[in-house]
Amino acid sequence: MSRVGGLVPGNRWQWASLLVFVLVVLAVPFWTDDYWTRIFTGVAMWSALAMSWNVMGGYAGYISFGQAAFFGIGAYTTALLMQKGQDWNFFATLPVGAVLAGILAVIVGWPVLKLRGAYFAIATWAMAEAFLQIATAAGFTGGSSGLTLPINASTSFFYYAMLIPAIVTFAVCWLLLERSRFGYRVKAVRDHEPAAESIGIDTTRVKIQAFAFSAVIPGVFGGIYAYWITFINPTSVLADDITDQMVVMALVGGLGRIWGPVLGATLLYLVNRQFIASFGDTTAYIAAVGAIVALIVLFLPDGLVSLFSRGRRMALSRQLLVRLLPGRNGTTGRGGRL
Amino acid sequence: MTVLEVSDLRRSFGGIHAVQGVSFSLDEQEILGIIGPNGSGKSTLFNLLTGLVRPGSGEVRLHGRDITGWKPHRIARAGMGRTFQIPALFVNMTVQENLFAAVVEGDWKSARQRTGQVLDLMTLGDLRNELASTLSGGQQRLLEFARVLMRDPQVILLDEVTAGVHPTLRQVILDAITRLRSEGRSFLVIEHDMELVRAVCERVIVMDAGQVVAQGSFDEIAADKSVVEAYLGVPAK
Amino acid sequence: MTLFIQTMVNGLLVGGLFVTISIGFSLAFGVLDVVDFAVGEWVMLGAFAGVASTAWFGIDPIAFLPVVFVFFALLGWLLSPLIYRVRTSHYARPALMALAFTFGIATLARGSMLTAVGFDPRTVDIGVMNGTVTIGSLHIPALRLLGFVFAAVATALFMLFLYRTRTGLAARAVAQDKEYAGLMGVNVKRVSSLVYALYAGLTAMAGVLIGAIYSITAQDGPLYTLLAFFVVVLGGLGSIGGALVAGLLLGILQALVTVYVSADYTLAVVFGVLFLVLVISPRGLLRRGLA
Numbered sequence: 133m134s135r136v137g138g139l140v141p142g143n144r145w146q147w148a149s150l151l152v153f154v155l156v157v158l159a160v161p162f163w164t165d166d167y168w169t170r171i172f173t174g175v176a177m178w179s180a181l182a183m184s185w186n187v188m189g190g191y192a193g194y195i196s197f198g199q200a201a202f203f204g205i206g207a208y209t210t211a212l213l214m215q216k217g218q219d220w221n222f223f224a225t226l227p228v229g230a231v232l233a234g235i236l237a238v239i240v241g242w243p244v245l246k247l248r249g250a251y252f253a254i255a256t257w258a259m260a261e262a263f264l265q266i267a268t269a270a271g272f273t274g275g276s277s278g279l280t281l282p283i284n285a286s287t288s289f290f291y292y293a294m295l296i297p298a299i300v301t302f303a304v305c306w307l308l309l310e311r312s313r314f315g316y317r318v319k320a321v322r323d324h325e326p327a328a329e330s331i332g333i334d335t336t337r338v339k340i341q342a343f344a345f346s347a348v349i350p351g352v353f354g355g356i357y358a359y360w361i362t363f364i365n366p367t368s369v370l371a372d373d374i375t376d377q378m379v380v381m382a383l384v385g386g387l388g389r390i391w392g393p394v395l396g397a398t399l400l401y402l403v404n405r406q407f408i409a410s411f412g413d414t415t416a417y418i419a420a421v422g423a424i425v426a427l428i429v430l431f432l433p434d435g436l437v438s439l440f441s442r443g444r445r446m447a448l449s450r451q452l453l454v455r456l457l458p459g460r461n462g463t464t465g466r467g468g469r470l
Numbered sequence: 471m472t473v474l475e476v477s478d479l480r481r482s483f484g485g486i487h488a489v490q491g492v493s494f495s496l497d498e499q500e501i502l503g504i505i506g507p508n509g510s511g512k513s514t515l516f517n518l519l520t521g522l523v524r525p526g527s528g529e530v531r532l533h534g535r536d537i538t539g540w541k542p543h544r545i546a547r548a549g550m551g552r553t554f555q556i557p558a559l560f561v562n563m564t565v566q567e568n569l570f571a572a573v574v575e576g577d578w579k580s581a582r583q584r585t586g587q588v589l590d591l592m593t594l595g596d597l598r599n600e601l602a603s604t605l606s607g608g609q610q611r612l613l614e615f616a617r618v619l620m621r622d623p624q625v626i627l628l629d630e631v632t633a634g635v636h637p638t639l640r641q642v643i644l645d646a647i648t649r650l651r652s653e654g655r656s657f658l659v660i661e662h663d664m665e666l667v668r669a670v671c672e673r674v675i676v677m678d679a680g681q682v683v684a685q686g687s688f689d690e691i692a693a694d695k696s697v698v699e700a701y702l703g704v705p706a707k
Numbered sequence: 708m709t710l711f712i713q714t715m716v717n718g719l720l721v722g723g724l725f726v727t728i729s730i731g732f733s734l735a736f737g738v739l740d741v742v743d744f745a746v747g748e749w750v751m752l753g754a755f756a757g758v759a760s761t762a763w764f765g766i767d768p769i770a771f772l773p774v775v776f777v778f779f780a781l782l783g784w785l786l787s788p789l790i791y792r793v794r795t796s797h798y799a800r801p802a803l804m805a806l807a808f809t810f811g812i813a814t815l816a817r818g819s820m821l822t823a824v825g826f827d828p829r830t831v832d833i834g835v836m837n838g839t840v841t842i843g844s845l846h847i848p849a850l851r852l853l854g855f856v857f858a859a860v861a862t863a864l865f866m867l868f869l870y871r872t873r874t875g876l877a878a879r880a881v882a883q884d885k886e887y888a889g890l891m892g893v894n895v896k897r898v899s900s901l902v903y904a905l906y907a908g909l910t911a912m913a914g915v916l917i918g919a920i921y922s923i924t925a926q927d928g929p930l931y932t933l934l935a936f937f938v939v940v941l942g943g944l945g946s947i948g949g950a951l952v953a954g955l956l957l958g959i960l961q962a963l964v965t966v967y968v969s970a971d972y973t974l975a976v977v978f979g980v981l982f983l984v985l986v987i988s989p990r991g992l993l994r995r996g997l998a
Contacts, residue, residue, distance in 0.1 A: 189803070193800060193803055195803060195806055195807070240982070243982075243985060243986040244982075244985055244986075246989075247985065247989050249802060249803065249806075250742040250802075250806065250944070251940065251944075251985060251989065253742070253806060254742070254933075254936045254940060254981075255981065255982065255985055257933065257936075258933055258936070258937070258974075258977065258978040258981050258982070259982075261929075261930075261933055261974050262974055262975040262977075262978035262979070264974075265971060265972060265973075265974045265975045266972075266975050268971065269969070269971040269972060269975075322800075372929055376814060379807070379810070383807060387800075387803075415818055415821035415822040415825075416818065416822045417818070418814060418817060418818030418821060418822075419814075419815055419817075419818025419819040419821075419822055420818070421811075421814055421815075421818065422811050422812065422813065422814030422815025422816070422817070422818050422819075423811070423815050424811070425807060425808070425810065425811030425814065425815075426789075426808055426811035426812055426815060427811075428811075429793055429804050429807050429808040429811060430789065430792075430793065430808070433796075433800075433804055
């Protein structure tokens with residue numbers, strides 16, 4: 133329908149290559165070794181996580197720094213339910229974590245989403261930090277020592293356990309955001325909230341719905357992740373870095389576009405793994421991420437995805453030229469409330 | 471028949487009394503002009519009527535219903551539409567998508583058909599797949615007006631809708647207003663262009679410093695000393 | 708009872724530093740219209756500069772303060788035009804992008820410091836001040852007293868600048884209404900850079916003292932950013948008087964929680980209060996801020 137929507141295959145060749153791509157992706161454990169299967173598992177997970185952030189940040193225009201809290205809720209829910217004594221089935225734990233995350237989103241979102249975007253960012257961040265602290269201090273979460281889950285050594289099991297939900301997430305996001313009324317509502321809120329209200333859109337409700345949706349996704353993947361890495365503690369599932377990663381991946385890939393987060397996640401996850409391989413830890417990676425974000429904002433605000441569309445490439449070169457020329461002084465161009 | 475009734479509307483921001491006791495009524499098929507110097511409270515009045523700002527006190531009735539204090543989206547769904555002083559388009563959407571978005575809380579099934587009609591009326595048909603951000607200033611105002619039309623509101627508030635618009639496009643807007651009026655709609659129009667006000671508005675309200683200083687036909691208020699004072703800030707001779 | 712008063716006083720004294728940070732932060736927001744996610748990093752970097760002053764240069768951190776101020780003010784001066792440009796861009800979602808930009812800078816600072824100095828905590832060594840001052844039955848750490856004195860002086864000077872100089876007037880005008888200020892001939896971009904530079908320098912100096920009272924790690928930036936947010940939200944975004952009251956309140960709150968509950972729960976309490984304030988009174992406790 134619209135050229136602004138996701139990249140939908142237009143002709144036979146594109147459909148064919150998409151099909152091949154899907155087949156290749158589905159067969160990963162069969163044509164590569166355990167190491168790379170694990171890498172792709174990570175890519176699948178982060179693609180979905182970045183997508184979840186993108187729902188709020190890219191489509192609704194509200195930056196959330198609290199995604200880690202939802203991820204952590206999912207992780208701890210699955211971990212606790214799979215402890216000896218509870219022995220839940222892994223798959224049954226996932227909806228529980230998802231629902232809990234969604235509920236938290238509604239509780240926190242309802243008062244905070246009525247305010248400016250900056251408050252939302254601050255409040256969600258504070259929420260995530262609070263959860264981190266509580267999980268570290270509280271007893272039932274195992275405190276800073278964490279929790280151990282039943283072991284499952286199958287790499288391919290986890291690959292599909294991450295991949296299928298990731299594909300489903302992608303499909304649902306695409307349908308909801310690019311092919312439904314909800315997508316219009318959310319984008320209207322992002323582009324001009326007062327105008328959205330003036331055409332009858334209940335912006336607060338739309339924002340809460342988007343936030344709840346963006347919380348449910350990490351709620352699910354947190355649970356899968358916990359089972360995958362077998363051992364979790366507050367730092368591994370509730371730290372800032374988790375949210376930061378999602379933010380960067382979505383930004384680099386392209387906000388408000390359906391393929392953006394996937395691209396960003398793939399690229400940055402591989403870079404991340406490379407840093408670990410080369411330096412042993414991720415401190416340098418963090419610095420690199422910060423620099424990348426700053427540069428993207430300055431020179432490629434629509435992300436990598438924008439390089440794939442000729443119209444945008446031209447608009448981009450135009451903008452770059454304008455930017456590099458001496459700026460005009462004193463222009464306010466408020467450009468929307470923060 | 472009165473479609474909109476405003477009684478003693480007041481709103482202050484800190485020490486600034488933006489709107490002080492404004493009262494007027496709007497009849498069916500009437501085009502009411504609102505004029506006054508900058509800062510006289512006209513846009514604030516619009517924000518109060520459309521629910522973007524809560525009134526400190528006073529009452530607003532739409533088709534007899536008390537809508538004072540209603541949320542903006544509720545008022546919009548009750549049949550009031552508005553444009554903004556600075557065009558409030560969805561800049562990351564195309565022209566067509568802007569119009570689709572307008573009926574997302576309404577008659578979605580007929581969106582496509584309605585969009586075609588409105589685009590034709592506003593002569594924007596060729597631009598339907600262009601991003602709203604690439605439109606010229608005048609085209610943006612047309613698009614905003616078009617978006618308002620999509621919901622088929624009974625009462626339409628226009629905030630300087632022809633400001634900076636090329637004469638040809640201006641005519642499109644004026645023609646649309648007259649045609650819509652004859653179909654039963656009512657307009658509240660903030661304007662600085664006196665020619666337009668004289669040509670189109672049956673009645674005019676003059677605001678200054680948050681208050682209504684004069685009401686009447688254009689000729690009546692043009693002759694009114696307090697109006698001249700309001701604009702020039704000096705006593706009229 | 709003495710413990711209670713002691714705690715209150717300790718908290719109040721540290722609160723002074725929070726005030727200094729938050730006032731600059733609040734004004735920077737008013738002028739640039741951007742919530743600077745890097746505020747905590749300025750604190751962290753300042754603290755490490757304080758560590759470096761003894762470790763590398765053998766200079767007393769107090770004597771080093773002016774150097775810290777100038778260095779970080781300069782950094783802020785260089786950074787501000789970029790923030791300004793992003794914020795006033797007519798291109799893509801300027802408000803969101805500006806937030807992302809400061810977030811990127813903050814992450815860059817944090818990552819760089821982590822790579823450079825690792826995770827270990829360090830303390831700023833103001834040797835001469837390691838004692839306690841006794842007033843009545845209260846034992847006040849000299850460091851906290853020093854911190855408070857510094858904060859009081861710095862804040863007073865800053866207020867003087869704002870209310871008694873022409874540039875300060877211009878800054879306040881820009882914070883109130885950029886468009887009109889610009890129309891009246893104020894160089895909005897230049898004023899923004901100046902304000903941001905002052906704020907960065909001030910915050911870094913406060914960081915030196917915070918690094919002396921508490922220890923500092925390269926990861927502490929986000930903590931102080933959160934605390935600065937807390938103050939500003941409690942006091943009302945954009946309100947200087949509010950930042951004053953809220954800064955002191957935060958100091959007290961944090962001291963009370965550490966002593967009577969547990970240091971582990973300070974953030975949880977801070978968030979709880981923050982959340983409550985946002986729900987009940989989004990324009991701050993004094994209702995002076997912008998909603």
